[in-house]
Amino acid sequence: MLPRGLLPLLPPRSLSAMAAPPTGSSARSRLCFAVEGAGGSDLVCFTLGGSGEGPARDPEDDGRPRPRCFLPAPGRCYSLCLPAAASSVPAARLHRRLQQRLSGGQGPFGRCQVLALLSYRADGAQAAPEKGFLIQDPQGGPETERALEELLRAQGELAQLPPPALGVYEAGERGELWQCLWALRRAGGRELLRRARVLAAEEPPLHPAVPGLSHAAVFHSLEAARSVLKQCMSLIPEAKAVLDLVDKCPKNSKKGDFPVIVIEGLDATGKTTVTHSVKDSLNALLLRSPPACISQWRKTFDDEPTLIRRAFYALGNYIVASEIAKASTESPVIVDRFWHSTAAYAVATEISGKVHNLPPVHHEVYQWPEDLLKPDLVLLLTVSPEERIRRLQGRGLEKTEEETKLEANSLFRQKVEESYKRMENPGCQEVDASPSKEEVLRTVLHLIKKQCGSL
Template structure:
């Protein structure tokens, strides 16, 4: 039995039993895992594990007694089962006995293993029913028994992690005990290294492999793959220019794309294309990994449409790869804008196997104007549109990600003036970069 004076508890699902049971920092000269709690502010609260009772301070992410803290984590690699498990946990933690708790994002990272994603659950009352519900949840997750990390108070009030393996019939085995100490925020956000594997796809095959894993539980995935497989492997642009219009929701993309289309006597295309747009709701309800793979494949289908259309007329595209990548980056990188991958990072580079446009225009308006337009639309919102309205940092990160895109980069256009003035600016840029039409 654990001493009732413990201050908080942390529950972890392992990337592998051997990795999580490795000696803590200082026990054998190897670095132990690090943890980062996301929010509620814009900074990460980081901590790590130490072999002894050092004088370093405890992290600021545990509620004081009688409250208790818990968490759940899963490997964040490009694995469809793990992505779905993370999503399942996210949904379960919004229900039942967890309704009184505050749930924050948690990342587990380190040099020895891949990133893990999860949730820090702060229970201000610290009642036993929360722990019982969490253990029941863990035991019902699948064949591999998850690990349970319990954070308890030492004699001097310090925090210790006791790592347990859950066994049958309600038993458990202690695997490790290590001191919890505060750590500095890493130079790069812990999620940055994994972006190109789990959120931003730089090839058709990478996105296709994810959607292919979904055919057993998403019937529409098979239809998407059939459409993709009918497209040329490497679409090539025709002689007419291709102009992409990008921007946050409610920046005037629909109006501008239609106006430019009419002015140039062009063909207007959208990403995702009409042939798969009917399945957006299905994929929007899935984890980021699956959702982003779906939109990435949509870009390749649009590329085949662009290739054919640009042999006959100019082409205007309402959103393309930049949009898919910018929203993925902003979703995966928590906190402040400074947490984004630095400029010129590989995640901002255009995929080598995707047809490239001649010009990408990024429409921008002030945050106040964009929210006013959103409120006036009265349309059903996607999860990301809701996030855009609720979190002021999220649209800033999306827009900054747009601005860091390269090869091709975005040409920024202030969409605040009148429709006629914005159209004049856009047509001037098209003529400047694409020549006479």
């Protein structure tokens, strides 16, 4: 018996586009899928051919290799995708709940490997990828499929959304791979939507998640972030409190005559020491992002999916901007993290794999929002990974999920740092924070004087 395998799930509206294997220009618009390997490995990409029957069968498909992301017998794989809805809070929360349940180690899922799955258009026309999961069951027992059906029905109902379709792959008589797509009914039972040939595909020039960054991770306007939290008001009580604070802030805040200097960097690069030293040296006011008025809700929003979490931190930047505008009329202002930090962590989190998967230099995602107060100077403190680990030991501070990931994953740290360095308008000026605090302070003050003049 040849193995059955994974099925990337598509919403019913996508089926008409896959009725037959595309040719010519339509081949470039194929719907493709990318499986994100564990530990930052490369993407495995594939697409869909026809049914293999009659005129829908493409002879060229027979020469394509089988995609290398399926378990051998007796293993079995499944997959699911949520329809692309970058601004849909219910869909984002459903994705998060499914991720937690699938990775929670309960029942048959405890033996499964869960990998991220993205769907995208080969020609890049799709604004944002559909997100989902590839579930690899090494034992291939039928209880995993039953558990998946029950989970999808229950979670879809909880989110007031149709249950995501469930996909299963099956091997054909000649070893080819077939996709079977099942629509689940809430009351029970399921309907086969289609069966299609699975074909290997080349990795796209840009990571499939890149087109969706500006819609669901890196917000470039106050209104874009505000609209997300507005959807959350009936689900997260704290969302209304945040919006009330935002709405009290002046729109398009402008800075005063005194300079505004932002200090950025990973944890344990010396930001606290440098910001306080510069504050004292310049007789400046020190501000932080997120601001104190919303910091009490960080834990609440850190537990939410990326879409909501990023909107919360983006709005925090706009609140800080109103504080900067007022303070910079009276004295220099030092800001401990600002928009660059929010954007760099978002990019590094959303883009899997290695540093080369990041959006290219000068991509729009690295551009400062037009409606956010712009600082005079942004300094990025850096230290070696070894020095960071030494400084972190014994701190005992409560860490966010991303800060914990930063310590454990050197690849993630590299992506955060590289994202920082690609920020533009304004860009970050890098400062080696490894020397003594006195030497680092002299370097920072020299750069401030050079950029901002005498204070």
